[in-house]
Amino acid sequence: MTAQLNPRGDVAVLVPAAGAGVRLGPGRPKALRLLGGEPLLVHAVRRLAAAGSVHTIVVAAPAADVAGVRELLAPVAPVTVVAGGAERQASVALALAAVPPGPEIILVHDAARALTPPELVESVAAAVREGRHAVIPVLPVVDTIKEVGAEEMVLGTVDRSALRAVQTPQGFRRSVLAAAHAAAGDALTDDAGLVEKQGVPVFCVPGSEYALKITRPFDLALAEHLLAAADRGRTL
Numbered sequence: 070m071t072a073q074l075n076p077r078g079d080v081a082v083l084v085p086a087a088g089a090g091v092r093l094g095p096g097r098p099k100a101l102r103l104l105g106g107e108p109l110l111v112h113a114v115r116r117l118a119a120a121g122s123v124h125t126i127v128v129a130a131p132a133a134d135v136a137g138v139r140e141l142l143a144p145v146a147p148v149t150v151v152a153g154g155a156e157r158q159a160s161v162a163l164a165l166a167a168v169p170p171g172p173e174i175i176l177v178h179d180a181a182r183a184l185t186p187p188e189l190v191e192s193v194a195a196a197v198r199e200g201r202h203a204v205i206p207v208l209p210v211v212d213t214i215k216e217v218g219a220e221e222m223v224l225g226t227v228d229r230s231a232l233r234a235v236q237t238p239q240g241f242r243r244s245v246l247a248a249a250h251a252a253a254g255d256a257l258t259d260d261a262g263l264v265e266k267q268g269v270p271v272f273c274v275p276g277s278e279y280a281l282k283i284t285r286p287f288d289l290a291l292a293e294h295l296l297a298a299a300d301r302g303r304t305l
């Protein structure tokens with residue numbers, strides 16, 4: 070049976086957590102690496118469980134760690150854990166298949182965005198509840214963007230006024246996400262990309278600096294500082 074959080078909630082969250090974390094450097098699968106003494110996945114799930122409208126959480130874990138992840142998360146929140154796939158997209162599809170009937174809003178959230186505030190989870194879910202079929206949290210691009218060619222020669226300067234950096238959780242009507250995954254071809258790096266390919270409009274809501282994706286060692290160091298500042302009573 071699938072574990073539930075808030076039985077009156079209308080949101081299921083899929084948590085792809087099966088990646089290796091190659092860009093973070095050698096070590097355990099990234100979702101199991103420590104931040105403030107706890108695995109990234111624990112931080113991520115704790116914040117998701119704190120969002121009141123979340124009914125179900127399904128984690129896609131590295132295949133070799135499914136039992137360990139179940140044990141790890143048992144004291145944090147009632148979650149369902151499945152084995153992930155070779156690509157993020159496959160991990161999301163496997164988690165989606167484990168969602169029980171009920172929730173009509175599906176969020177997809179990277180375990181690697183471990184410090185994402187529950188408020189962002191609720192704001193994405195609310196935008197779907199209000200009628201959007203696909204919603205992504207975004208931040209403006211803060212650097213000048215260049216297009217480069219061979220030998221790293223600059224070809225031009227891109228107009229960044231229409232560019233956005235995309236985060237998770239990404240939110241969808243359940244039927245929209247299911248159809249997009251059913252039709253998926255080559256792996257894309259986010260779920261909104263699959264939905265776009267189906268011709269479904271995707272809308273943006275403001276993201277959060279705290280939803281940074283821990284990808285490289287600098288990101289982990291930054292997250293450690295943010296968490297330590299929170300423990301000293303500042304934001305988070």
Ligand SMILES: Nc1ccn([C@@H]2O[C@H](COP(=O)(O)OP(=O)(O)OP(=O)(O)O)[C@@H](O)[C@H]2O)c(=O)n1
Pocket residue numbers: 084085086087088089090091092093099100129153154155156157158160161178179180181182282283284
């Ligand atoms: N086969 C995969 C690959 C990625 N992910 C998850 O997708 C999220 C976003 O991926 P990213 O942060 O890029 O993680 P990795 O793929 O682990 O990173 P890298 O490319 O550096 O190995 C992560 O929570 C990661 O665990 C997954 O569930 N299954």
Ligand SMILES: C[C@](O)(CO)[C@H](O)COP(=O)(O)O
Pocket residue numbers: 157179235236237258259260282
């Ligand atoms: C889904 C995502 O987090 C949105 O920014 C991102 O695309 C995942 O990136 P990855 O490096 O391809 O895993």
